[in-house]
Amino acid sequence: MPSPRFIKSHFPFSMLPGILDVGCKVVYIARNPKDVGTSWYHLNCAIKTQGYIGDFSTFWDYFQNNLTPWSPYWAHLKEAWALRHSKNLLFIFYEEITHDLPKAIKKVAKFLGKTYTDAEINKVADYLNINNFRNNEMVNYSELKACEIIKNESFVRKGITGDYQTIFTEELTAKAEKWIEENLKDTDLRFPIFNNNNDNVDNDS
Numbered sequence: 001m002p003s004p005r006f007i008k009s010h011f012p013f014s015m016l017p018g019i020l021d022v023g024c025k026v027v028y029i030a031r032n033p034k035d036v037g038t039s040w041y042h043l044n045c046a047i048k049t050q051g052y053i054g055d056f057s058t059f060w061d062y063f064q065n066n067l068t069p070w071s072p073y074w075a076h077l078k079e080a081w082a083l084r085h086s087k088n089l090l091f092i093f094y095e096e097i098t099h100d101l102p103k104a105i106k107k108v109a110k111f112l113g114k115t116y117t118d119a120e121i122n123k124v125a126d127y128l129n130i131n132n133f134r135n136n137e138m139v140n141y142s143e144l145k146a147c148e149i150i151k152n153e154s155f156v157r158k159g160i161t162g163d164y165q166t167i168f169t170e171e172l173t174a175k176a177e178k179w180i181e182e183n184l185k186d187t188d189l190r191f192p193i194f195n196n197n198n199d200n201v202d203n204d205s
Contacts, residue, residue: 010070012075012076012079012080013079013080013083014079020083020086020088020089023088024088025088025089025090025111025112026088026089026090027090027092027108027111028080028089028090028091028092029092029093029094029097030077030080030081030091030092030093030094030191031093031094031095031191032094032095032161032164032191033073033176033179033180034164034168034173034176034180035094035161035162035163035164036063036073037059037060037063037064037164037176038056038163038164038166038167038168039163040059040063040068041056041059041060041063041167044059044068056167056172057169057172060172060175060176064175064176064179074183077189078187078189081187081189090107090108090111092104092107092108093191093192094161095161095191095192095193095194096192098159098160098161099161099192099194101125101128101129102121102122102125105121105124105125105128106121109121130158130159130160133159134159161194
């Protein structure tokens with residue numbers, strides 16, 4: 001492919017040796033594990049080739065015990081967090097993106113050495129608006145729905161944070177919080193939380 005090239009990957013850095021040293025720019029998006037598990041569950045239910053037909057509680061057990069594809073979650077995340085100060089890595093939270101999309105776009109643009117007008121930023125933000133994104137045939141895998149590999153659910157779902165609250169029970173929440181706390185105790189990594197006034201008020205434990 002001609003330069004510049006854009007390549008999307010789910011690989012951890014341990015499977016991309018030297019990628020930062022050779023000058024590649026990497027944008028790493030991290031997300032609260034409770035929302036990751038929720039989104040991953042819905043995706044595995046929607047795509048027939050994934051074949052998951054169980055309940056969420058069982059799926060969460062698989063996710064927490066590194067038994068789902070692209071696991072383990074924490075090793076993947078911590079590898080990136082350890083490299084976050086590299087000049088060639090932008091570590092950004094999904095929560096930041098959904099909280100203030102134009103600001104996140106500017107942050108990514110600056111990292112890539114690009115400058116855009118406010119009108120251009122707003123145009124990109126509109127393009128990435130979840131409703132427009134959901135209807136974008138370049139990303140919504142409509143061809144898989146046409147051949148019934150994806151069920152009637154949308155490949156692009158809600159695009160929000162905190163959706164785990166619609167499916168987690170109190171018992172499962174306590175279990176997840178304990179798991180998160182155990183994995184964060186030896187790191188300064190924290191997940192941002194925004195209140196209804198859109199202020200960053202706390203960090204998830």
